[in-house]
Amino acid sequence: MKVIQSVKNPQVKQWRKLATRKERDKTGRYMMEGFHLVEEALSYKNEIEEIIMEENIVLPAKWNMDGIPITIVTAEVAKSLAETETTQGIFAVCKKRDSKNALEQGTTFLLIDRVQDPGNIGTMIRTADAAGIDAVVLGKGSADPYNPKVLRAAQGSHFHVDIVQSPLEEAISLIQKKGVSVYGTALQNAENYRDIHPSKGFAVLVGNEGSGVSQELLSLTDHNVYVPIYGKSESLNVAVAAGILLYHFQDSTKGV
Structure with missing residues (x-):
């Protein structure tokens, strides 16, 4: 000592x-x-x-x-x-955990595009852990998942879920080659998330707090979805939206 x-x-x-x-x-x-x-x-x-x-x-x-x-x-x-x-x-x-094989081995994913607030990143890692997601994938422009504020917000979930830092274009391609559908989040040309019911794996793609998911990435997805807003708010917090979608899709794959 x-x-x-x-x-x-x-x-x-x-x-x-x-x-x-x-x-x-x-x-x-x-x-x-x-x-x-x-x-x-x-x-x-x-x-x-x-x-x-x-x-x-x-x-x-x-x-x-x-x-x-x-x-x-x-x-x-x-x-x-x-x-x-x-x-x-x-x-x-x-x-840092060795997560290099997470994309090949997993079937459920949260993909994060340019989310910059450490609190949001940490909350999404914690939520993905709670929802039983295999891996969280962060693309370029997102806050560092090992930032101290992220660690505090995630409350230890870094030990339970694989965290991957990778270009999202590459991650989407690898996931789709496995036969797993990728669902982007968008306000236009998108379906109500409740109308989507994956029967096996899935990947949810969420984006920047202000501008959302980039159009380039949305063009690569299998479907784009939205969470309806019934009040007067312009949008949902990205971590809240991610939680709604992850639980809905996970329930669907489990037949709940």
């Missing part, structure tokens, strides 16, 4: 770099913060590289930390690592 007392320590500087997308992409590592997320990570020990905890932190008795490197740090160091205003003083450095 190591002890680090200075924010100038080279290891601390390396940890802080994980706050940037560049470093996360370069190293294939990311940092989770807080008791709930670290506890979730402990169920997937092979994805944990190390745990960092503030001195005097009392860990839950049920936690099994066997075999995991632990570093004790001062409150000052913990505060320098924190992405929350009031840190709980515990962190886990994790390895």
Whole structure:
């Protein structure tokens, strides 16, 4: 067990770099913060590289930390690592899951086109997990799925669902070659989602908060659908719309 007392320590500087997308992409590592997320990570020990905890932190008795490197740090160091205003003083450095075969092996997917709000990305990952979706695929222009705000919004679902970063044109082609239909979301030239009832796999494609799914991607889908609005709102939040569609299509494939 190591002890680090200075924010100038080279290891601390390396940890802080994980706050940037560049470093996360370069190293294939990311940092989770807080008791709930670290506890979730402990169920997937092979994805944990190390745990960092503030001195005097009392860990839950049920936690099994066997075999995991632990570093004790001062409150000052913990505060320098924190992405929350009031840190709980515990962190886990994790390895990104190897999801390179998710498109080939899965049958249900959420495809995300240029969604930029980390909260929306995290909520959609959590919703996809709850709906039993095999993989979430993020195209170019979307927020980093390992952004700290995404991790907090997803509440540990990164350990339960495959997350793929891929050009969506390529992902759509691979999915369709498997015989799985891709359903885009659009306001024009689209069908009411309730009229669509897939009997096996499916992929739902949602888009940018302001402009929606790009026309280029909509031209590649098998069908485009919309969620009707009965009130005066101009549109639904993208994460809410994704949840409605994922559950509807999943119910359909299960014959519910």
